[in-house]
Amino acid sequence: MKVEIIYGEKFNSLQEIKSCIFEYTEVFHNRVRQHSTLGYVSLYEYEAIYA
Template sequence: MSESKCKPSMSRQANCWDNAAMESFFSRLKVELVYAGTFESEEQAKSEVFKYIKIFYNRVRRHSVLGYVSPAEYERNYA
């Protein structure tokens, strides 16, 4: 670590606010995908999670923090 001058980043124990963005993402993933159905195999689960993130979450789902547009639309409008 000292050679690269990198410092590890760790959240405080039992403090969800240290990583609120990821806590929010995983909450939505569970509610909108995992709890909504069942998976027949590990491969299907991986495929569905991939599709959820790359297609739905980034291209379709509106995010309040972005003014209720998808991340893809936000990038198109403001890049």
Template sequence: MQYRARDYRYFIEKNDCKPSMSRKGNCWDNAAMESFFSRLTVELVFAEQYESIEDAKSGIFEYIEVFYNRVRRHSAIGHISPAEFERKSA
């Protein structure tokens, strides 16, 4: 219910964002992002101690752009990286 809370909806609208909610009764709508954030938390956040918000932003950017997309193998795409998957699909 927190994503339907008035203050949350106000914050989202005030910042020109569009909320994303699952279809009623479909727990799989957000599975890919839940998996990503789980991996991000386990593989990066728990292993680091950031000194500042900028350090955290930089670390997250590097994790996504360098490791997650170019190195980390993903079981859903045949145990290759997303970058390799795109190269093979092009």
């Protein structure tokens, strides 16, 4: 996460940092990023299939 969203960014407040981290986690990491341990599907897709 540090390399993908935080490195090189300039934040003006703690709230901006929190929003950026939340967006990364909820939008990219859970819904888009493919995880090799889950058979190269996102966490969101994995839960939809196996829940």
